[in-house]
Amino acid sequence: MLSAKEVMNVSKIIPVISVNETKNMLQLAEALIEGGVNIFEITLRTPNALKVIEAVVKEFPDAITGAGTVMSPDSFKAVSDIGAKFAISPGLTPALAKAADGGSISLLPGVATASEIMSGIEYGFDAFKLYPATIVGGVDALKAFGGPFKDIVFCPTGGINADNAKSFLNLDNVPCVGGSWIVPNQLVDYEKFYEVTRLTKEALELLE
Template sequence: MRYNETRDVMAIAPVIPVVVVPDAASGVEIARALVAGGIGVIEVTLRTEAGLAAIEAIANEVDGICVGAGTVWTAAQAARAIDAGAEFMVSPGIADEVNGVAQTRDVAYLPGAQTVSEIAHLRRQGVDATKLFPASVVGGPAAIKAFLSVFPDLVFCPTGGIKEDTANDYLALDCVPCVGGSWLVSADAVNAGDWEAVRAAAERAAAL
């Protein structure tokens, strides 16, 4: 199944794992472990040179997962990510040129916002789903409730500082179909090749 609507991507699982990969092979193993644990979505950030290669490898080698690119800031990055096989893109903040590429290429896009003015800007661009980053710093669930009073038709994917034991504080809100989390794929687990730990974390996350 191809996901080209942002809300459809957000509905796949209660947690979108935000992953920094050291190499493409690790990305494939992480994706397989997530699927085995019941999480069918992954956001591979472009913070390392291996990001694009990992996205391509996951798209080609792992069944049952929707792979996206995170930390996308430029039109060139967006185009390369889509060409590599990304089905959705995420930005920590506003990146209008990425939104333009997403609309042209019919790819789901989740831009970030932290303030009322930024959310208002996104709404004027036709965006009705936003990443709230860094969620724990800008007010957590209370901030989302305040934003919702002004933007009642918006849905949020809070990311940043969210842990396994705080995720449900956000997911309890009707306007939060999912959260973004890096805790599912810890650096220690990746460095040790402990894919069972990733699978177990995914299983717990899928049950949130």
Template sequence: MVTSSELLTLSPVLPVVVLHDADDAVPVAHALRSGGVGVMEVTLRTPAAVDAVARVAREVPDMVVGAGTVTTPQQARQAADAGAAFLVTPGCTETLVSAALDTGLALLPGAATVSEAMRLAERGLHALKFFPAEASGGTDALRAIAGPLPWLRFCPTGGITMDSARRYLELANVDCVGGSWLTPPDAVAAKDFAWIEALARQAVALTAPER
């Protein structure tokens, strides 16, 4: 079972995947895996998402699949029951964090402020999602947070592109970034899985520099 800290080291880019048809889940997972990306976050923003997580967990065993945009305790339980390996939340209410931790799965909770990050650290959570990254100050904010909280690790997500990802990965407290550009809606709709594989290969090349 993957831990929260290990989750941040599986790929320079954590694909944030929105699927409207669960039938696309396995081909997308295979495309990402063929491109060298062995982890994917399926966001619970569509009715097909939970089934998509279940299909990947069942049919693509070498893909670490998790559920993102988890906003309620019920969603945390549904994702766990579907076979998710990890949970990602956009924010960090006490009720949601407790429910997510109760599943026993790796948790990447969302934080946008120093106070939120400190509250999560008090719960023993040191691998966090910085969201929404660009709207919350981007690399400047993360560089500032590293001053008082140097032991926290982040996966910034929200508004990050292929062009801006490397700037984040150069930060000492960033191990990976979250990105939706690996699975563009047009590529998924057209079932152009070769396009997704090519984008995954580009993402793998964004390896963080040695520190």
């Protein structure tokens, strides 16, 4: 079992993906891996999300395939059962925290305020998703959180792009960012996966 901090150290970018067709997702995963990113957050925002995740887990066993938009104990169990290696949620509830505490994969819960971070720490979490990052204070908020929460790390997600990603990653408490700018739906829909590989390579070079 990978801890949340270990998941966050796999890559500087965790692509946030919403794809409904298994074929497209498999091609997308291959394009991302070719570009240098072998971790995927596949959100539960599409009807076939669980089937898509399961297919990627089977086809790319060495990749770190996780599920996003996990908001209930049932969905946490469902993604665990199909082989996801981590789960990400936009927030945290007592029920979800309890499910994660007894689960076989790590949960990266979303927070937006100091109170939510404190609540998460009480549940035993030491790594969070700041969401929606640019709306709830962005870089300045994370700098402020670094004082009272010096041992806590964050994956900012929401509004992250090629122009601001590096400013987040320059912070000591930010090992990675989450974003969809390297996996735009238009490129997936038109199956321009070579462009995804190019965007991924460019993003990683920019963030070095």
